[in-house]
Amino acid sequence: MENNVEMVTIHVMGKKHGVPNDLTIMKAMEYAGHQFRRGSGCRGGYCGACATLYRVKGSYKLEGALACQKIVEEGMYIAQIPFNPAEKITYDIEKVRPAVNTMVEHYPELSRCLSCNTCTKACPQDIMVMDYVQASLRGDITQAAKLSFDCLTCGLCAVRCPAEIVPYNAATLARRLYAKYIDGPSKHVIDRAAAVEAGEYDEGIKELMEMDKEPLQKLYENRDVNIHG
Amino acid sequence: MRIAYYPGCTLKTNAKNFEDSAIASAKELGIEMVEPDRWNCCGTVHALVKDDVMHHLAPVRNLIRVEELKEADKVDSKQVVTLCAMCYNTLKRSNQTFNEDADKKQKIHDVMYKEDIKYSGNVEVLHYLEVLREIGWDKVKEAVKKPLDGLKIAPYYGCLLLRPRGIGIDNADNPTIIEDLIEALGGEVVDFAYKQKCCGAYHTVHMKEAVADLSHNVLKYAQDAGADLLITACPLCEYNLGPRQTQIKKQYPIFDSIPVVYFTQLMALAFGLNDGATAFEANKPDPTPLLTERGLME
Numbered sequence: 001m002e003n004n005v006e007m008v009t010i011h012v013m014g015k016k017h018g019v020p021n022d023l024t025i026m027k028a029m030e031y032a033g034h035q036f037r038r039g040s041g042c043r044g045g046y047c048g049a050c051a052t053l054y055r056v057k058g059s060y061k062l063e064g065a066l067a068c069q070k071i072v073e074e075g076m077y078i079a080q081i082p083f084n085p086a087e088k089i090t091y092d093i094e095k096v097r098p099a100v101n102t103m104v105e106h107y108p109e110l111s112r113c114l115s116c117n118t119c120t121k122a123c124p125q126d127i128m129v130m131d132y133v134q135a136s137l138r139g140d141i142t143q144a145a146k147l148s149f150d151c152l153t154c155g156l157c158a159v160r161c162p163a164e165i166v167p168y169n170a171a172t173l174a175r176r177l178y179a180k181y182i183d184g185p186s187k188h189v190i191d192r193a194a195a196v197e198a199g200e201y202d203e204g205i206k207e208l209m210e211m212d213k214e215p216l217q218k219l220y221e222n223r224d225v226n227i228h229g
Numbered sequence: 230m231r232i233a234y235y236p237g238c239t240l241k242t243n244a245k246n247f248e249d250s251a252i253a254s255a256k257e258l259g260i261e262m263v264e265p266d267r268w269n270c271c272g273t274v275h276a277l278v279k280d281d282v283m284h285h286l287a288p289v290r291n292l293i294r295v296e297e298l299k300e301a302d303k304v305d306s307k308q309v310v311t312l313c314a315m316c317y318n319t320l321k322r323s324n325q326t327f328n329e330d331a332d333k334k335q336k337i338h339d340v341m342y343k344e345d346i347k348y349s350g351n352v353e354v355l356h357y358l359e360v361l362r363e364i365g366w367d368k369v370k371e372a373v374k375k376p377l378d379g380l381k382i383a384p385y386y387g388c389l390l391l392r393p394r395g396i397g398i399d400n401a402d403n404p405t406i407i408e409d410l411i412e413a414l415g416g417e418v419v420d421f422a423y424k425q426k427c428c429g430a431y432h433t434v435h436m437k438e439a440v441a442d443l444s445h446n447v448l449k450y451a452q453d454a455g456a457d458l459l460i461t462a463c464p465l466c467e468y469n470l471g472p473r474q475t476q477i478k479k480q481y482p483i484f485d486s487i488p489v490v491y492f493t494q495l496m497a498l499a500f501g502l503n504d505g506a507t508a509f510e511a512n513k514p515d516p517t518p519l520l521t522e523r524g525l526m527e
Contacts, residue, residue: 061342115287121343 008074025052025067025078039082045069048152051081051124053159064122064156084155086166091173098177100139107170110137112163119157119167125150129157129167136170144171145178234262237271282336288323289337292352308353310360312493314389314463321354321396356390356398357493358406358462369413374501376415380523382495383419383456384408385447387466388427401425407460410492414499421454423447428469441476444469448477448487457519458488460495467491472513488516498525 005020010028017032026040041049050067057075067080089106096102104110110133119129127150135143148171157167195201208216240248252262295309311317327334328350338347361369384407391397391404399406404425408418426447429440448470451459461467471489478484490512497506498520504510509517520526 114283115290116283116340117286117290117344 008072008076010072010076010078012078014077019072021072021074023072025054025065025070025072025076026050028072029067029078039067039080043068046152048154049082051084051154051156051159052078053081053156054078062160064124064154064160066124066152066154069124081155081159084158086155086158086169088166088169089173093176093180096173096177098141098181102177103136103139103141103144103170103174106173107136107166109163109165110170113137113165114163116162118160118162119165122156122160124154124156125152127151132171132174133165133167136174141174141177142182144174145182148174230259231261231263234264235268235271236264280333280336282333282340285323285326285333285337286340288320289327289348290341291320292324292327292354293346293348295352296349297346306353307351308355310355310357312357312462314356314387315465317354317356317398318389318396322393324350324352324354325396356462358390358410359398361410362406366409366413369410369496370415373413373415373499375499375525377411377417377495377499377525378415378523380416380520380525381419381455381457382411382416383421383451383454383459384411384424385428385451385459385461385466385470385489386425387461387463388425388430390462391425407462407492410496411460414495416495416499419451419454419456421450421456423450428466430465430469433465433469433473437473437476438480440469441473441480444473445477445481445484448474448489449484452485452487456487457523458490458516460490460492462492474514486514488512488514488519490516 005022007018008021010017010019010032012029012032012034015032017028019028019031023031026036026043030036039050039052041047045066045068048066052065052067052070054063054065054070055061055077056063056073057077067078087107087109091106096106113130113133115130115134117130119133120127120131123129128147132144132147135141135147148168151168151171153168153172155168158165158169161167208219211219234252236248255262292309295304296307298304299307309320311320327337327348334350341347355363386404386407391399391401394401398404408420411418423446427443428447429436429443433440448459459470461470467489474484474486478486490509494507494509494512497508509515509520517526
């Protein structure tokens with residue numbers, strides 16, 4: 001197999017390996033004999049468990065990536081960050097309110113942001129991290145929640161921040177405040193739940209349950225995937 | 230005698246002969262120079278460094294956002310207007326530094342590596358008062374529907390609109406821009422000696438007594454000159470001169486309160502705009518009794 005594939009050299013925790021050049025960091029590490037017990041989750045770029053720092057030979061810059069998404073490059077030095085000992089504030093969401101000061105009261109380090117933007121460059125999700133840190137700082141919880149919506153809480157922003165801010169945990173607070181107090185309950189979810197309770201879909205579900213595999217699969221493949229209905 | 234000796238980096242390398250001779254000669258005098266087990270750079274590298282690039286990152290990023298607006302054809306020019314005097318001062322100073330210091334300009338761009346847009350340096354930072362002056366006081370006068378007849382207004386500049394001189398919106402010693410606005414709105418200008426003196430600024434966070442002293446001076450001089458109220462262009466000045474009057478009263482029991490509003494609130498009033506635009510409900514002390522008494526509000 002290796003004859004047909006171009007190989008690259010990577011260093012995992014300092015140890016040199018030759019691996020096929022079309023593998024993700026995670027698969028390349030497994031190819032090199034590593035077995036994941038931590039730092040691996042969904043393998044689909046959704047869970048944020050496989051935060052990884054790497055540097056490419058010849059550059060002094062430390063880069064961040066999700067191991068399950070990033071394809072290996074020649075001369076990569078790789079280290080995983082399977083756990084991040086970052087600050088995480090405990091609060092009672094029933095008591096805390098989305099006031100101008102709420103974010104800085106819970107995460108005072110936010111006010112140390114100098115807009116260097118290192119966090120944004122570290123983010124494997126291409127989130128504008130600095131911008132939501134700045135929004136949090138000025139008490140714009142709606143903006144902080146919206147900008148950080150795609151966050152997987154991998155923690156690379158906090159690892160790289162020179163001001164030792166923990167953007168991703170602060171962003172979780174912003175999204176919880178936004179969901180509970182600003183955006184409020186979703187009407188379409190409440191309506192749909194009521195319809196389910198009222199038995200509006202019982203017949204349809206029964207019909208599906210009794211279907212043969214083949215027509216069921218066909219139905220699934222031709223389903224309406226417009227999630228906004 | 231034993232004395233602690235801090236060598237510094239050069240004495241251990243290029244100036245080793247300096248150190249050796251000093252230690253040896255001291256020994257002859259009965260002085261033992263004792264080096265600490267741990268020491269670091271004396272700090273000169275940090276103290277003498279001439280770049281303070283990090284301070285300019287945030288302002289320069291905002292100027293980049295202005296260029297983006299222009300490039301997207303959402304605005305007519307590369308000018309940006311600010312209302313807060315502190316924002317004006319900060320953006321304008323960074324813009325100046327960026328344009329005057331090629332070395333610093335390069336360093337700022339180096340820190341912003343891997344970002345799509347570089348700042349050209351072509352944004353012009355303006356305060357709203359400057360925009361009004363550019364449009365012309367006659368134009369402002371034309372928009373007035375309810376002239377502020379008989380209202381004695383003290384123009385308070387504070388520090389950030391006028392200094393440093395290189396970026397001030399008007400002559401630092403004898404500014405007239407707010408006076409021009411007051412006249413265009415039909416009000417009466419009350420000149421007073423403390424119009425450019427400091428209100429105490431951010432000391433309000435940890436030295437409210439000192440701020441109350443400074444702000445009391447400003448308000449007292451305006452009152453003695455016959456002012457009905459003061460206008461300002463800075464939220465921090467507004468806070469120190471307005472809501473801080475509670476603290477001033479504690480320190481100066483005979484002090485009588487006087488309203489302090491933003492210049493834009495009097496513009497909205499004179500232009501005949503509604504309560505939503507004048508927004509006096511957020512001001513402390515409340516200026517509405519005075520304005521009602523003068524027939525400017527119902």
